[in-house]
Amino acid sequence: MTNGNSFSIRMAQPKDARAILDIYAPYVRDTAITLTSKMPRVDEVRKKMHIVKKTFPYLVCTVENKVVGFAYADKDRPHEACCWNAELSIYLDPNFHGRGMAKALYTALFQILKAQGFCNLYAVITLPNEASVALHKSFGFKELAVHEGVGYKLGEWQDVLWMLLRIDGANPETHGPPTPCKKLRDNEVDTALMMATALMVGVQ
Ligand SMILES: CC(C)(COP(=O)(O)OP(=O)(O)OC[C@H]1O[C@@H](n2cnc3c(N)ncnc32)[C@H](O)[C@@H]1OP(=O)(O)O)[C@@H](O)C(=O)NCCC(=O)NCCS
Numbered sequence: 001m002t003n004g005n006s007f008s009i010r011m012a013q014p015k016d017a018r019a020i021l022d023i024y025a026p027y028v029r030d031t032a033i034t035l036t037s038k039m040p041r042v043d044e045v046r047k048k049m050h051i052v053k054k055t056f057p058y059l060v061c062t063v064e065n066k067v068v069g070f071a072y073a074d075k076d077r078p079h080e081a082c083c084w085n086a087e088l089s090i091y092l093d094p095n096f097h098g099r100g101m102a103k104a105l106y107t108a109l110f111q112i113l114k115a116q117g118f119c120n121l122y123a124v125i126t127l128p129n130e131a132s133v134a135l136h137k138s139f140g141f142k143e144l145a146v147h148e149g150v151g152y153k154l155g156e157w158q159d160v161l162w163m164l165l166r167i168d169g170a171n172p173e174t175h176g177p178p179t180p181c182k183k184l185r186d187n188e189v190d191t192a193l194m195m196a197t198a199l200m201v202g203v204q
Helices: 014-028 044-053 101-116 130-138 186-198
Strands: 006-012 058-063 066-074 085-092 120-126 142-153 156-166
Touching: 006 014, 006 101, 006 186, 014 044, 014 058, 014 066, 044 058, 044 066, 058 101, 066 101, 085 101, 101 130, 101 186, 120 130, 130 156
Parallel strands: 085 120
Antiparallel strands: 006 058, 058 066, 066 085, 120 156, 142 156
16 A cells, blocks of 8 residues: 555565564664564564464555565464463664654554454563653553563663553454454455555655
8 A cells, every 4th residue: 555655554575574674683783672682584584474474464664665664463472361462563764763654554553453353452662762652652552560670681681661552352252362364354454554554645
């Protein structure tokens, strides 16, 4: 889905793995925004995408066909009782921060997750991260708890804030577990991508 200023949101494809890693790598190397310390290889990014896409949406946003950001959901905990939960990831190229692209990506992601039947969306944010906390608050996430010193990276113990948004996609009694993303009807996904892309019309 493309808009007037050549911004678009689409499902990630294996060929995007290199661009996704190029965006992610500086956050791994230079920050504790992700608690991953070991740089993934491009084939590992591709493999992770393949596994995620069996169940969850994995989206990229592009400007003039170049991938400038990505967002996906992933398993929260392994228990069957937690199958209505999803943990979120979102990363943008710093040259494209502050233009509403994260909002557009999340708008599409959440609409798809809701259509699938997910109920609880978790953001797990290494502190401080003003931009991420603001992004999640703008969607109505509430702060649950800070887990102090859960990871050691860049010479420091890192604190992590858990935030939750309940979207009540499905009644577990009547709907059962969420529908895998790839089993949604194409038009449900296309509508979500189109509506979110439209949010960026007129934004440079
Ligand atoms: C967090 C991140 C995804 C936000 O992306 P973005 O495209 O710049 O965000 P948007 O422009 O869509 O803004 C979304 C909301 O957050 C707010 N926001 C964004 N950056 C902000 C900042 N630096 N300080 C305060 N608020 C900020 C915006 O004002 C907007 O809120 P509003 O709608 O109430 O005005 C981006 O900064 C990023 O990639 N950061 C590095 C990776 C990261 O932290 N990922 C999250 C890990 S938990």
